[in-house]
Amino acid sequence: MKKHNHDKLKQEFQGFYRILILTCVVVALFSVAMIYFMADPTMSTFKSTVPDPDIVSVPAEEDDFDKIEDGIHVRTGFVEAPGMMETVQNCTNCHSAKLVMQNRMNKERWKTTIKWMQETQNLWDLGKNEDIIIDYLVTNYPPKKKGRREVLTDVDWYELKD
Known part of the structure; x- marks a missing residue:
């Protein structure tokens, strides 16, 4: 009699654990989907016909991607x-231009830094561009x-008032 109750109890727990695991999987998948859609709201599966005022569409002729103003690349x-x-x-595929500009180095140090990035950071072979980039920097x-x-x-200095 005890063995029968034990087997029945074991089956009930197995059913409970299956439901618990299934629930956890569903919650995890839902969470991942929410994070994915919240990270980029334009990727929503529910496309609105009303334009979003926060998303500005810029015509190609007004694009500042490679615009130069006063001798400075705007972007x-x-x-x-x-x-x-x-x-x-x-350089700007992996890090900001500001990081590049603040690291003022001579030719030898740039070569060493590029070699380090290639060996440890998966930087591709720059080929003939390496000398062009180093000369520019x-x-x-x-x-x-x-x-x-x-x-x-x-x-702009200012005086503190008591």
């Missing part, structure tokens, strides 16, 4: 000079002797 802030587009195309963003901290410039 990245790079100085317009030979080698700029090679630098934009190869060394010419337009040469190393600076800064000391401990750069001098503050163009600061």
Whole structure:
């Protein structure tokens, strides 16, 4: 009699665990789907016929993707000079242009850094672009002797009121 009750209890627990596991799987899939759709609201499966005011469509002729103003590439802030587009195309795929510009190095250090990125960060072979990029960076963003901290410039000072 006890064995019969034990087997029946075991079957009930197995059924309960199956339902629990199925529920967990459904909740996990629903959570992943919600994260996916919330990350990019334009990917919603429910397309609205009302335009979203937060999503601005820019005609191709007004696109600032490669626009240059006052000798500066608008999208990245790079100085317009030979080698700029090679630098934009190869460096800003992985990190911001600001990171590139702040790392002012000489030719040897850039070569070492590129080699390190290729060995450890999956940077592709730059081929002939490597020398073009390094020349661009060394010419337009040469190393600076800064000391401990750069001098503050163009600061709008104000007085504190008691």
